[in-house]
Amino acid sequence: MRVNKTLLVGATVTAGSLGWILSSKEKRNQLHNVKEGLVTKFKKRRKEDLPVEKGGNPDPGNIEDNSMVSEGAMTSVQYYNEKKQD
Numbered sequence: 001m002r003v004n005k006t007l008l009v010g011a012t013v014t015a016g017s018l019g020w021i022l023s024s025k026e027k028r029n030q031l032h033n034v035k036e037g038l039v040t041k042f043k044k045r046r047k048e049d050l051p052v053e054k055g056g057n058p059d060p061g062n063i064e065d066n067s068m069v070s071e072g073a074m075t076s077v078q079y080y081n082e083k084k085q086d
Helices: 005-022 026-051 063-085
Strands: none
Touching: 005 026
């Protein structure tokens, strides 16, 4: 069975880097801080995206938005009809 040399080198470098990072308490703490910072940033970004203010509750007075929605709805109906006819 042949092993891809690139894969073997990559695994070796990864294992060596991980061993080097985990060898010192200071480096482990830095890694932990980076991980926590990324998790916090991801959670914050998700909270900013939600909740959607207008989701499922269109304003009847917003003509432009209603036109866009109706055009999108008609596009999907048209696509379905074309596929059904083929």
